[in-house]
Amino acid sequence: MKVSKKVAGVEYAIRDIVLAARKVQQKGMQVDYLNIGDPVQFGFQPPDNVKQALINAINNGENYYSTSEGLLELRQEIAKKENAKGLSISADEILVTNGVSEGLDMVISSIVEEGDEVLLPGPYYPPYASYVRLHGGVPVEFAVDLDNSTPDIDDIKSKITTKTVAICLISPNNPTGVVFNEKSLRELVDIANQHNLYIICDEIYDQIVFDEKFVGIGKVAGDSPVIVLNGFSKVHLMSGWRIGYIAFNNSPKLDAIRENLPKLARVRIATSLPIQHAALESLRGPQDYISNFVSEIKQRRDLVVTRLNEMPGLSCPNPKGSFYAFPKIEDNRFGTDKEFVTKLLESKGVLTVHGSGFGEQYGSGHFRLVYLPSLEILDSAMNKIEEFVSQ
Incomplete structure (x- = not known):
């Protein structure tokens, strides 16, 4: 049956890459998911007063x-x-x-x-x-x-x-x-x-x-x-x-x-x-949780950017905001940035996103990772990436 050319051309690299991660998991390897920028999946939650406001609205018939x-x-x-x-x-x-x-x-x-x-x-x-x-x-x-x-x-x-x-x-x-x-x-x-x-x-x-x-x-x-x-x-x-x-x-x-x-x-x-x-x-409501959240994320950024810039063949600008790092692959013996990301996933179980998924012209030759996980998980993931680029 016919499918619109417009829809067939839609891509979303951040979630498309998850299909490859599932295959790796099915083989028994643990995967570090550093692909999706969702703070809630990494332990950060809305404040209790916000959760309660949702519950109250439902209970009060605001449905x-x-x-x-x-x-x-x-x-x-x-x-x-x-x-x-x-x-x-x-x-x-x-x-x-x-x-x-x-x-x-x-x-x-x-x-x-x-x-x-x-x-x-x-x-x-x-x-x-x-x-x-x-x-x-x-x-x-x-x-x-x-x-x-x-x-x-x-x-x-x-x-x-x-x-x-x-x-x-x-x-x-x-x-x-x-x-x-x-x-x-x-x-x-x-x-x-x-x-x-x-x-x-x-x-x-x-x-x-x-x-x-x-x-x-x-x-x-x-x-x-x-x-x-x-x-x-x-x-x-x-x-x-x-x-x-x-x-x-x-x-x-x-x-x-x-x-x-x-x-x-x-x-x-x-x-x-x-x-x-x-x-x-x-x-x-109170806004203090935001500054606490940002403070924690800054620690994670500092760890990740420092580690990435110490690795052979990678360089990473210092992100001024959001919670993503976008390192450049200076020495890519694996071929394209997508092949780099795929090989990293298959050999080390670290899921990132190929830079060309964010635009071929300026994204190619990079990869994106999310620094929302705990410092311990990030440090472990950095060790795996360093092993990968050093091998």
Whole structure:
């Protein structure tokens, strides 16, 4: 039977690679899963007050469809959060989604038509390219200096064509941990304004930063056509509950998408109402658990980056945010980065993700690993990787 070419072209390396890990496990080898950035799977949990808010909502009968835009009180709190980062918006500019992925799908489907081009930071989180292709568009990677956390402005300018409709940013970045500074964000917004492009900025890791203060794009947005994507999976440790949001900047250029995109929200009905109550509590309740979480993750980052840079044939920039390392394979006698990752899995039982899964142009020759497990597990995994590259 027929399968759409659009769907056949969708890839998600982070989860696709798990199929190979299952085969290794079936042979009796223990696998260290360093592939998925889910803090909850590694022992971090939402605070008790947030869990209780979910339970209370269920017990209080909050089990019906919410409004398609999302619970008003939650949208008000989200607007406060985004305004504290620099925007100046109301609850009317917020739309609650089933995770950032659904929000990204809604935005891309609202602006991309056949042949349109979308600029993505190389390397990028795979769903960005997948959704662009799914809706008939063409993903175009631009260069990013991973050591200095800066986008290559000249490269971006050279890749803008009459078909370009948007520039996507992910800061802090997945898979590299790059965090764009205020100067870089301002330059990107200026370019978007000059060429009448949307800026789509994913800030899902906005509070998971280690060495410098995070600057949100809202601080430099002005009245530019900026759309922020964010959610509760990472910072608020609610990954399995699938809740995120779209925040539209208060820009007249966004009037048309603000009117039309919510139609997609109505078609898919709503986001889970009990989960929205939990998300509301996660914003209103104590926030000290976030700094404790980030402090623990920083220790893990320091261990992993130090160890990787001591290994022959590997080099790893220091991630400024998120919880991923993206080492470069300087001496790859195994062939491609995918073959490197596959051989590492088969011989040592360490599951990482091939860098080309995050974009062929700038991801190839790297691999991504997650440093969310305990220090003991990470140290053991680093020993295995070192044995692998030293053999």
